[in-house]
Amino acid sequence: MTFTLEAPARPRHRRRVSQMIFRAATLFALGLVLIPAIWIVLGIVLRAIPHFSFSVLTHTSAHGGLENAIVGSFIIMVGVAIIAGTIGLGAGIYLAEMSATSQRGQRVDGLLRTATEVLAGVPSIVLGFVGYIALVVGLHWGYSLLPALIILSMMVVPYIAKATENSLAQVPTAYREGAEALGMAPGYALRHVILKTALPGITTGLLVALAIAGGETAPLLYTAGWNDQMPTLALTGHQVPYLTYPVWAFYNQPSNSLRYLSYDAALILIVFIVTLLVVSRIIVARTQRHADIRR
Amino acid sequence: MAVAPTSTALNEPADSVLCAKNLTVGFGEATILNDITVNIGRGHATALIGPTGSGKSTFLRALNRMNDRVSGYRRNGEVTLEGESIFTSGMDLLDLRRKVGMLFQRPNPFPMSIRDNVVAGVKAHRMAKRHQFNDIAEARLTQVGLFDAVKDRLNKSPFQLSGGQQQLLCLARALAVEPDVLLLDEPTSSLDPVTTERVESLIANLVPSISVVIVTHNLGQAQRVSDQTMMFFDGELAEFNTTKELFTNPQHPLSSQYVRGHIG
Ligand SMILES: Nc1ncnc2c1ncn2[C@@H]1O[C@H](COP(=O)(O)OP(=O)(O)O)[C@@H](O)[C@H]1O
Ligand SMILES: [Mg+2]
Numbered sequence: 001m002t003f004t005l006e007a008p009a010r011p012r013h014r015r016r017v018s019q020m021i022f023r024a025a026t027l028f029a030l031g032l033v034l035i036p037a038i039w040i041v042l043g044i045v046l047r048a049i050p051h052f053s054f055s056v057l058t059h060t061s062a063h064g065g066l067e068n069a070i071v072g073s074f075i076i077m078v079g080v081a082i083i084a085g086t087i088g089l090g091a092g093i094y095l096a097e098m099s100a101t102s103q104r105g106q107r108v109d110g111l112l113r114t115a116t117e118v119l120a121g122v123p124s125i126v127l128g129f130v131g132y133i134a135l136v137v138g139l140h141w142g143y144s145l146l147p148a149l150i151i152l153s154m155m156v157v158p159y160i161a162k163a164t165e166n167s168l169a170q171v172p173t174a175y176r177e178g179a180e181a182l183g184m185a186p187g188y189a190l191r192h193v194i195l196k197t198a199l200p201g202i203t204t205g206l207l208v209a210l211a212i213a214g215g216e217t218a219p220l221l222y223t224a225g226w227n228d229q230m231p232t233l234a235l236t237g238h239q240v241p242y243l244t245y246p247v248w249a250f251y252n253q254p255s256n257s258l259r260y261l262s263y264d265a266a267l268i269l270i271v272f273i274v275t276l277l278v279v280s281r282i283i284v285a286r287t288q289r290h291a292d293i294r295r
Numbered sequence: 296m297a298v299a300p301t302s303t304a305l306n307e308p309a310d311s312v313l314c315a316k317n318l319t320v321g322f323g324e325a326t327i328l329n330d331i332t333v334n335i336g337r338g339h340a341t342a343l344i345g346p347t348g349s350g351k352s353t354f355l356r357a358l359n360r361m362n363d364r365v366s367g368y369r370r371n372g373e374v375t376l377e378g379e380s381i382f383t384s385g386m387d388l389l390d391l392r393r394k395v396g397m398l399f400q401r402p403n404p405f406p407m408s409i410r411d412n413v414v415a416g417v418k419a420h421r422m423a424k425r426h427q428f429n430d431i432a433e434a435r436l437t438q439v440g441l442f443d444a445v446k447d448r449l450n451k452s453p454f455q456l457s458g459g460q461q462q463l464l465c466l467a468r469a470l471a472v473e474p475d476v477l478l479l480d481e482p483t484s485s486l487d488p489v490t491t492e493r494v495e496s497l498i499a500n501l502v503p504s505i506s507v508v509i510v511t512h513n514l515g516q517a518q519r520v521s522d523q524t525m526m527f528f529d530g531e532l533a534e535f536n537t538t539k540e541l542f543t544n545p546q547h548p549l550s551s552q553y554v555r556g557h558i559g
Contacts, residue, residue, distance in 0.1 A: 174403035178465070181361060181399075182416040182472065183392035192419070193405050290407050290452040 041270060048260075048267035056264050061228035061241065064257060066265055072231040072241040073214060073272065076148060076224070080213040084153035084160055085206055091116075091157065092164020092202070097190060116158040127151050128219030136223055141236040143225025148240060151219045156209035163205020167198035200284045207280045211273050217244040243269050305334065305523060305535055308378070312337040312476055312506040313358055313395075316373040320350075320357055323367035327353045329530045330372070338503030342517035342538060343510045344553070345527030351510045354527065355478045358508070359395040360388060376476075393420055396474035400481040402461035404453035404468075409436075409445050412453055412464055416472035435467040439497060459490030466497065470505075477501065479509040483516065495520050514554060518542055526550040 059065025095109055128151055135147035171194050179189035195202075225239035226249075232238050243265045250262035308314055311334035320328040328350045335341050343351050356362045358374060360381060374381050381391055393416070404412050413432040417423050423431055432449065436442035441463045445456070453464055462482060469477060479498070483491040498507055498520045511517050517524055517538060524541045526534040526549070534547040545551040 172403075174399070174401060175405060177361065177399065178403040178405060179415075180364075181359065181392060181397035182419060182468065183389040184416070184419040185389055188419055192415070193407075197406050288406070290411075290454070 044266045048263035051260050068230045068241040069243045073243040077210050077214050079149040080152045083149055084156045088157045088160025089164050091161035095165040096168035120158045125218035128222035132222040143239040144236045145240050146235040148224035151223050152213045156212055159209045160205050164202050167201025171197045199287050203280045203284055217248050306336040314375045318372035321369045327530050331532050333535055337506050339523050340502045340507040340521045342521035342524040344517050349527040350530040351527050352480050355480050359392050393472045395476045396469040397478045398469055398482045400484055402465050404461050404464050408450045409453050410449040413467050413471055435471045439463045439467045459486045476506045481510050
């Protein structure tokens with residue numbers, strides 16, 4: 001009997017080549033995602049930093065600053081977190097935990113799923129326009145906080161619900177059965193064992209949602225309006241300033257100082273979102289210190 | 296194959312903690328347990344043996360209604376705990392599970408600290424005040440012989456413990472809610488021999504204050520820890536007898552073959 005090394009060596013060689021091609025392709029894809037992102041962030045930072053002045057943070061747009069927009073964006077994001085967070089979390093829990101067990105539940109499940117998918121597919125400017133027609137004009141609320149919160153929440157509830165449902169579905173059966181066998185009520189087990197395990201995924205969903213809400217312009221133009229004074233907490237009747245407005249509107253202004261303000265607003269938005277990321281990571285790390293698999 | 300149960304009159308109802316009466320269980324079309332009638336003796340350690348797929352886990356899970364939420368589950372017949380049906384609306388499901396605890400094949404500590412794991416059930420059932428949790432955790436960990444190994448990391452994750460230690464932790468958690476019955480589904484099949492021996496001697500110490508039902512594939516283990524044994528075959532109770540009798544003088548041809556290692 002004779003052995004030939006050629007035969008096995010060939011496929012192995014081919015496998016190595018295909019592996020290299022695959023790795024190159026994934027690196028290329030990664031670059032495709034990362035490089036524009038870095039480019040955008042760097043572009044903003046490099047343009048904003050040279051003439052950044054902290055007075056921007058302490059003056060309203062009426063006096064050449066962005067304080068009103070910062071506070072407005074903050075109010076909008078907190079509001080969306082409360083409204084969309086509650087509804088999205090509730091819908092996600094319902095989809096993952098409740099709907100599977102009853103027939104009526106499954107029908108509601110199908111309905112919610114369809115609504116979720118349709119909502120996720122509607123362009124934000126269309127939603128904004130609907131908000132304008134129905135809430136700003138229709139209900140005579142005027143450009144104000146409430147229509148903005150409602151429209152933004154409608155946009156992001158699907159993300160939060162989906163993220164919640166997915167992360168709950170990934171909680172190991174062993175935890176559920178363990179809790180059940182100990183005699184924990186379903187709601188108690190959900191709060192004390194299951195939600196905790198699902199928290200990283202849910203937090204990520206909430207974060208993406210808030211980032212979307214913070215970065216939206218079109219629906220806010222239609223619902224929140226704009227205001228160069230400090231915003232109030234009034235739900236209706238008062239226009240609300242927000243950071244994406246100066247980014248969009250001041251950039252094309254002839255005056256240099258306004259253009260600089262638009263860079264500053266973009267920079268502050270980035271800081272907002274990075275802060276959000278860091279805070280959520282800290283929350284996840286703190287609640288997951290006993291976790292099975294670290295995420 | 297139809298199997299006729301031989302001796303089932305081992306325990307009087309009055310001496311039994313759990314009784315199954317004509318219990319038939321199915322998932323969808325398939326019938327998994329067929330007409331099981333058995334009295335599980337109070338204060339005994341009862342082994343449950345039989346080939347894989349013979350319905351041992353399904354039977355065990357019927358005793359604390361863990362099958363209820365499995366899709367397609369259907370049941371006929373009765374199970375009583377201390378003479379009271381576990382299926383009536385008067386039976387509090389959560390309290391049933393407190394009284395009839397369960398340990399699984401794979402250790403399943405919760406994603407919380409070691410201490411919180413031990414008192415998780417105690418908290419859920421409001422069985423003690425917050426300031427007592429430390430003492431309860433220590434007592435239960437001591438009972439399962441785990442305290443010395445974990446006393447410096449009570450606030451740490453349980454997932455750094457070995458598999459055997461995790462299973463002991465789950466046992467401590469189950470014991471902390473002061474159950475009357477403990478259902479063990481192959482509790483040592485994923486453990487090393489040393490820990491297996493530990494768990495076996497713990498079980499021996501639990502009876503008679505806690506009645507134990509233990510599913511096992513390890514016939515040696517059945518003989519070491521139990522004094523009564525149920526032999527399941529194909530969803531039916533082939534034989535129920537004292538462990539000694541069943542292993543030395545099996546009445547049923549199937550148990551005779553099984554304990555001599557010819558089937559399973
Ligand atoms: N949830 C379920 N749905 C359908 N069939 C099941 C389910 N659980 C168990 N079975 C079936 O019931 C039979 C007995 O299973 P089980 O009680 O786990 O046996 P054992 O523990 O003795 O190995 C097996 O044939 C298994 O496929
Ligand atoms: Mg089994």
